Amino acid sequence: MLAYALRRLLLAVPLLIGITFVSFLVIHLAPGDPVEIQTGDMSQQHSAQAYKALQELYGLDQPLHVRYWNWLSRIVRLDFGRSFAPHGRPVITMIAERLPITLLLNVIELLIIVSLAVPIGVLSATRQYSTFDKITTIFVFVGFATPDFWLALLLMILFGVQLGWLPISGLRSLNWEYMTFWQQQVDFLSHLLLPILVATFGGLAGFSRYMRQSMLEVVRQDYIQSARAKGLAERVVIGKHALRNAMLPIVTILGLSLPGLIGGSVIVEWIFAIPGMGQLMVQAAFERDYPVLMGNLVIVSSLTLFANLMADLTYSLVDPRIRVGRRRR
């Protein structure tokens, strides 16, 4: 096991370097110069001077490989530079403020998705072609086809504007400071309700489908037959023998779907004005704030890589076939 874990870790190193390389390249090779945009609205003469000063400040007059090396040697110390925005704050503090919010959203989202998708998938697999199965199939197709931002708009119109039950933006009400502790918690949760509902919807469709698929494959196996032949109750056969094995691929899919979930939170955060990584990314894209863009890209994809690694290791821990099979090869 240890050898396997070490090998997986070693394989992650070139990917990590690749992440920094792609993030750097994407932003530096794209036409459109960040300095030019910053100085765009100054007078001709001033902007020429400012342009030169800024270029030197950010080292943009250096050749590409030198800039990459400088940048790389700074980011290993988690120094992503300062934002181009007027406040000029360090990128890493901006990310540190926002990362917990995005992580919190995604963790809650994942917990809800898994705890609902597993029973839905199992039920529709064990009752294949029943009414329940057909309804969930319709739900899956509609869930896939519904743009999350549109769902968000509709829910905002319904619950926010028409009914006025729920707040539609931010994480706190304006009178937050005057609330008691419990009121604050309720307020916070009511702000999270709609975003989480929207973010869960599409993912739930996918996971319940995977679970159904995985379960369908397992219940056709011989050992399920023999479990039944032994006279075990159907509840035990499905709930214990089948479910455990059907859950295995879900671990991998969970890891693989993380970039999708994190990516999906971009739009949700933007619509509901939640100060997370996604909202930061959209703002930075509008302002062409490239230290922030690069920092965000590196952090988010490194986290994804880390999560994939964890999923892989968990998978090999719960399913010994993986480790043995790979070693033999």
Added chain:
Amino acid sequence: MRDFWKALSRNRLAVIGGAVVAVLGLLAVLAPAIAPWDPNRPDVRKILDAPSSRHLLGTDQLGRDVLSRMLFGARVSLAVGFVSVGIAATIGILLGSAAGYHGGMVDAAIMRVVDLMLVFPRFFLLLAVLAFLKPSIWTIMAVIGLTGWMGVARLVRAEFLALKEREFVLWSQSVGASAFRITWRHILPNAMAPVLVAMTLGIPAAILTESGLSFLGLGVQPPHATWGNILNEGKDAIELAWWLSVYPGIAILVTVLSYNLLGEGIRDALDPRLRQSAGRVVSRGR
């Protein structure tokens, strides 16, 4: 081939999906002829008019007819869907076939690039690129295509790995056919079925991505009408004009749903073994 059509036509949902796809294509092509109003002509006397017999789906903040804008938006959505999937499929086929046929170092190198591209949350990557590009339909098509080829590459590679051991390939190799010829004339045609399915399912994913980007305001720019940017304008008038937020979303939903039904139907018809388990998950456009 006849079996394929027979199997496909027996799948009621796929037939419905296919019919809707065809009608949508027709509407998009005919948009200039059938749109009741000029999609870009503002009219200050008709700002945010509710749906009526003159403007079936109402008007927007500038008094433009929403139905006409949506018809023209269909052209953008479908064009982006087809072209970006074409780009993604071309890259995916080229890299996937090279990896699968040659194996060894070539394979290892290409697959590491695929792994690398897959750790980037797609929307973050798209935003980073789009921040520095002049937004237009063409850049949107290009970036969606360039960030979406990994699935096809893996698929083609897997097909090649299986097919290159088969007798007809060994035979071609032994009579001295070039690698190029074997790849393109002998293996690829046999590997195309799953690629076609992936492409059919890729179109709705690309449409979702485009509408999401346009909704954020980083996709296709106004005055070009797209479903995404009509929704973006709708968001600002959310308390006044529900029709701006509702109809374009329905259009996206119906389009994506139809393509998914058609794509799943084609897959099941091509591969009867999969039909009973009926349920690979289609990818969402993120």
